[in-house]
Amino acid sequence: MPSAVKKGASVAAQDAAVESLRDREIGVEQEHLDRVYRRLEEKIDEAEFLMNDAVKRGQVGTPGALAERDAQVFRAGIHLNRLNSEFEDFLFGRIDLLLGKDGERGPDGAYTSVEPADDAVREDATADIAETLHIGRIGVLDSDYAPLVIDWRAPAAAPFYRSTPKDPGRVVRRRVIRSKGRQVLGVEDDLMRPELTASLGGEKLPVIGDGALMAALGQARSHTMRDIVSSIQAEQDLVIRAPAASVTEVTGGPGTGKTAVALHRAAYLLYQDRRRYAGGILIVSPTPLLVAYTEGVLPSLGEEGQVAIRAIGSLSDDAAGLDGATAYDEPPVARIKGSSRMLPVLRKAARGALERGRPAAPRQEAGQLSFGEEPEDAPAAAVATPDRLRVVAFGARIELEADELRRIRDNVLGGTAPVNLLRPRARKLLLDALWNKSSGRGRYTDPELAAELRSSFDEDVSTETPFLEFLDAWWPELTPRRVLAAMADERRLARWSRRVLNQGEVRRLARSLRRLDAAGEGPLSVHDVALLDELQALLGTPARPRRKREADPLDQLTGLEELMPQREETQWERAERLAAERTEYAHVIVDEAQDLTPMQWRMVGRRGRHATWTVVGDPAQSSWSDPDEAAAARDEALGSRPRRRFTLTVNYRNPAEIAELAAKVLALAMPGMESPAAVRSTGVVPRFEPVRDGDLAATVRAEAARLLAEVDGTVGVVVAMNRREQARGWLAELGERVVALGSLEAKGLEYDATVVVSPAEIADESPAGLRVLYVALTRATQQLTVVSGERDLPDADGVPDLLRD
Numbered sequence: 001m002p003s004a005v006k007k008g009a010s011v012a013a014q015d016a017a018v019e020s021l022r023d024r025e026i027g028v029e030q031e032h033l034d035r036v037y038r039r040l041e042e043k044i045d046e047a048e049f050l051m052n053d054a055v056k057r058g059q060v061g062t063p064g065a066l067a068e069r070d071a072q073v074f075r076a077g078i079h080l081n082r083l084n085s086e087f088e089d090f091l092f093g094r095i096d097l098l099l100g101k102d103g104e105r106g107p108d109g110a111y112t113s114v115e116p117a118d119d120a121v122r123e124d125a126t127a128d129i130a131e132t133l134h135i136g137r138i139g140v141l142d143s144d145y146a147p148l149v150i151d152w153r154a155p156a157a158a159p160f161y162r163s164t165p166k167d168p169g170r171v172v173r174r175r176v177i178r179s180k181g182r183q184v185l186g187v188e189d190d191l192m193r194p195e196l197t198a199s200l201g202g203e204k205l206p207v208i209g210d211g212a213l214m215a216a217l218g219q220a221r222s223h224t225m226r227d228i229v230s231s232i233q234a235e236q237d238l239v240i241r242a243p244a245a246s247v248t249e250v251t252g253g254p255g256t257g258k259t260a261v262a263l264h265r266a267a268y269l270l271y272q273d274r275r276r277y278a279g280g281i282l283i284v285s286p287t288p289l290l291v292a293y294t295e296g297v298l299p300s301l302g303e304e305g306q307v308a309i310r311a312i313g314s315l316s317d318d319a320a321g322l323d324g325a326t327a328y329d330e331p332p333v334a335r336i337k338g339s340s341r342m343l344p345v346l347r348k349a350a351r352g353a354l355e356r357g358r359p360a361a362p363r364q365e366a367g368q369l370s371f372g373e374e375p376e377d378a379p380a381a382a383v384a385t386p387d388r389l390r391v392v393a394f395g396a397r398i399e400l401e402a403d404e405l406r407r408i409r410d411n412v413l414g415g416t417a418p419v420n421l422l423r424p425r426a427r428k429l430l431l432d433a434l435w436n437k438s439s440g441r442g443r444y445t446d447p448e449l450a451a452e453l454r455s456s457f458d459e460d461v462s463t464e465t466p467f468l469e470f471l472d473a474w475w476p477e478l479t480p481r482r483v484l485a486a487m488a489d490e491r492r493l494a495r496w497s498r499r500v501l502n503q504g505e506v507r508r509l510a511r512s513l514r515r516l517d518a519a520g521e522g523p524l525s526v527h528d529v530a531l532l533d534e535l536q537a538l539l540g541t542p543a544r545p546r547r548k549r550e551a552d553p554l555d556q557l558t559g560l561e562e563l564m565p566q567r568e569e570t571q572w573e574r575a576e577r578l579a580a581e582r583t584e585y586a587h588v589i590v591d592e593a594q595d596l597t598p599m600q601w602r603m604v605g606r607r608g609r610h611a612t613w614t615v616v617g618d619p620a621q622s623s624w625s626d627p628d629e630a631a632a633a634r635d636e637a638l639g640s641r642p643r644r645r646f647t648l649t650v651n652y653r654n655p656a657e658i659a660e661l662a663a664k665v666l667a668l669a670m671p672g673m674e675s676p677a678a679v680r681s682t683g684v685v686p687r688f689e690p691v692r693d694g695d696l697a698a699t700v701r702a703e704a705a706r707l708l709a710e711v712d713g714t715v716g717v718v719v720a721m722n723r724r725e726q727a728r729g730w731l732a733e734l735g736e737r738v739v740a741l742g743s744l745e746a747k748g749l750e751y752d753a754t755v756v757v758s759p760a761e762i763a764d765e766s767p768a769g770l771r772v773l774y775v776a777l778t779r780a781t782q783q784l785t786v787v788s789g790e791r792d793l794p795d796a797d798g799v800p801d802l803l804r805d
């Protein structure tokens with residue numbers, strides 16, 4: 001038999017042996033998973049029993065029993081919910097450990113020691129496995145309280161993530177288990193102590209596969225992010241489990257896992273101190289696209305209720321709809337709106353919007369209330385208010401004229417209190433002025449009688465329709481949208497922004513706000529939202545009368561209502577009410593923090609005045625033009641809290657071939673800045689494609705189609721912002737796996753393959769264009785094509801000027 005054939009046969013035999021070992025190990029883990037599910041079923045039965053029992057208690061009907069039932073239903077409900085969640089790979093890890101230094105066990109039943117006992121390894125480099133822990137999305141104890149599964153966030157699970165061959169601690173073998181539903185599909189092992197011959201139950205510890213990380217990174221991408229719970233790396237784990245005492249700041253280049261780490265940190269914090277974070281965790285994301293991409297991760301980690309993931313354009317209540325604002329301003333306008341120079345302008349606008357002037361509404365007569373008229377060339381008042389008040393008291397007419405009213409208004413507006421909260425003061429000064437003109441004043445010298453007369457005057461006048469209508473029109477509640485719309489008038493805006501904005505800026509800003517009607521209705525841009533939020537804080541929200549509890553008519557009839565104790569809110573109701581009312585959070589996580597403008601930092605800061613923070617970002621990817629101004633606003637939002645800083649150094653997304661190309665742009669955008677090391681290489685170099693036959697659409701379409709045929713997952717086509725709509729048209733026929741994105745929308749997202757269209761167009765879009773291009777070039781996990789037009793000055797190989805050495 002020729003030797004090649006013999007060799008082939010022995011390789012085949014070896015392969016078969018590896019396969020059978022793998023099958024055996026899969027069988028071992030399957031057995032464990034079956035045990036876990038049997039135990040989970042028992043727990044679900046218990047929880048259901050508790051629920052039913054609680055419902056029965058509720059039928060007794062005393063207030064005490066009701067409260068007890070609510071509490072029990074609440075607890076059992078949470079428990080059931082968690083147990084019933086279909087975790088796709090509920091059990092995902094295992095560590096086999098040496099004997100620990102001391103024999104102490106933690107609350108989850110695992111030994112706590114991180115270091116091995118002195119005699120754990122024998123002189124001949126053999127050792128016995130003393131403890132095996134399985135790691136999963138939630139912890140499960142068996143009926144004897146021994147750990148069947150350790151929650152990934154528990155201290156005992158930390159070695160699963162932290163152990164490295166350089167610093168292995170007690171871990172000999174780390175195993176990642178892949179399962180679907182109740183079935184184990186595969187196992188991948190990493191040996192942390194390859195120098196040891198370790199045995200488990202008298203047999204040599206087997207090792208399967210080449211490690212889980214590479215397997216995870218090579219998978220095709222879909223339109224939703226996956227959790228990385230089975231392959232978190234040591235430097236990422238340090239961030240996830242960092243104590244939340246103050247501000248945790250994380251920087252790292254593209255693809256280093258900042259978003260993934262931020263999401264896992266939210267889950268970790270909730271696990272670690274659920275009571276503290278009952279106040280909620282807010283995750284601020286740059287775009288609704290990134291929210292949609294990431295929002296499945298927390299439920300897959302068994303957490304959702306307490307975490308709100310919001311796009312920066314939907315943070316203010318005024319940005320109606322879940323996605324909030326999605327329109328983008330032109331870069332020069334965005335630059336004005338994002339700058340903290342807007343602050344003095346908004347302060348003036350908030351106070352100036354209530355001005356006397358030519359009414360926007362037609363002249364009207366309401367009772368004795370009349371609107372004045374201004375000369376034609378005066379600007380229309382932002383919110384036109386009446387300029388004369390007439391009431392009748394003590395049988396006579398009393399009037400306040402325009403200049404008296406103006407004096408009162410100026411007096412009321414003198415301080416810094418929010419305009420909408422000043423109405424009671426305005427009302428009081430109006431009554432004072434009317435009283436001073438009335439015949440009641442000076443009628444009595446006796447102070448008690450005088451005070452009595454005054455109070456009945458106030459009561460009579462202030463409940464009369466003319467006075468009430470006047471007050472509503474003269475001091476209406478201002479909405480942020482209305483004030484923003486008022487700023488669309490160039491002359492008025494120029495007045496409010498004197499010495500702050502130049503003429504060109506005023507014109508641009510005013511023009512951009514003409515999308516809104518007089519009431520402020522209309523499409524908002526992402527940057528408008530921070531302005532609205534600032535205005536909301538400047539205007540204030542008047543206290544609303546509390547809604548009365550719905551009364552039972554029978555109780556009212558029988559007088560029982562008086563005797564009944566006020567029903568306590570149930571915990572469910574309380575949780576729902578708090579969620580609806582929540583404007584501040586216990587922990588705030590800011591993703592892509594480098595992009596927040598000063599005005600956005602103020603908006604986010606208001607939501608975390610008493611919070612701890614996790615702030616993740618990469619200055620090299622910033623699309624904001626003035627990093628110093630943003631840094632000052634960020635410092636103000638985070639206050640003087642101490643900060644812990646972490647840096648992530650490994651790029652898990654891009655293969656080395658793509659990272660290398662992107663590094664050329666980084667060198668132009670931020671000379672001297674290091675790019676993160678790519679963890680893998682695919683051998684596939686980026687492709688350069690000049691526009692063919694002058695037909696950009698056809699070239700891009702052909703490249704996208706080619707990539708679709710080559711990858712299993714998604715393809716992203718990134719274009720300059722003003723080509724967004726156009727690009728959607730180009731790709732319309734290519735199906736759902738491909739998407740067109742404006743450069744700013746690509747933030748944080750990733751695709752199996754990307755087509756970056758005209759680097760020069762993207763770079764020239766704004767002062768931060770090169771950094772935006774760096775973002776665009778770092779979105780692919782497998783393949784990248786760069787399409788260049790004339791403006792890119794491609795060389796003979798199609799490589800655009802910006803990407804040449």
Ligand SMILES: Nc1ncnc2c1ncn2[C@@H]1O[C@H](COP(=O)(O)OP(=O)(O)OP(=O)(O)O)[C@@H](O)[C@H]1O
Pocket residue numbers: 213216217226227228231232233236252253254255256257258259260261618621652653747748749750778
């Ligand atoms: N430990 C890990 N195991 C498996 N995959 C990982 C790991 N860390 C990161 N990844 C993957 O790498 C990709 C990049 O992660 P992520 O989006 O969190 O990076 P990022 O630092 O936020 O990137 P960018 O700054 O470019 O937005 C994701 O697909 C993520 O799942």
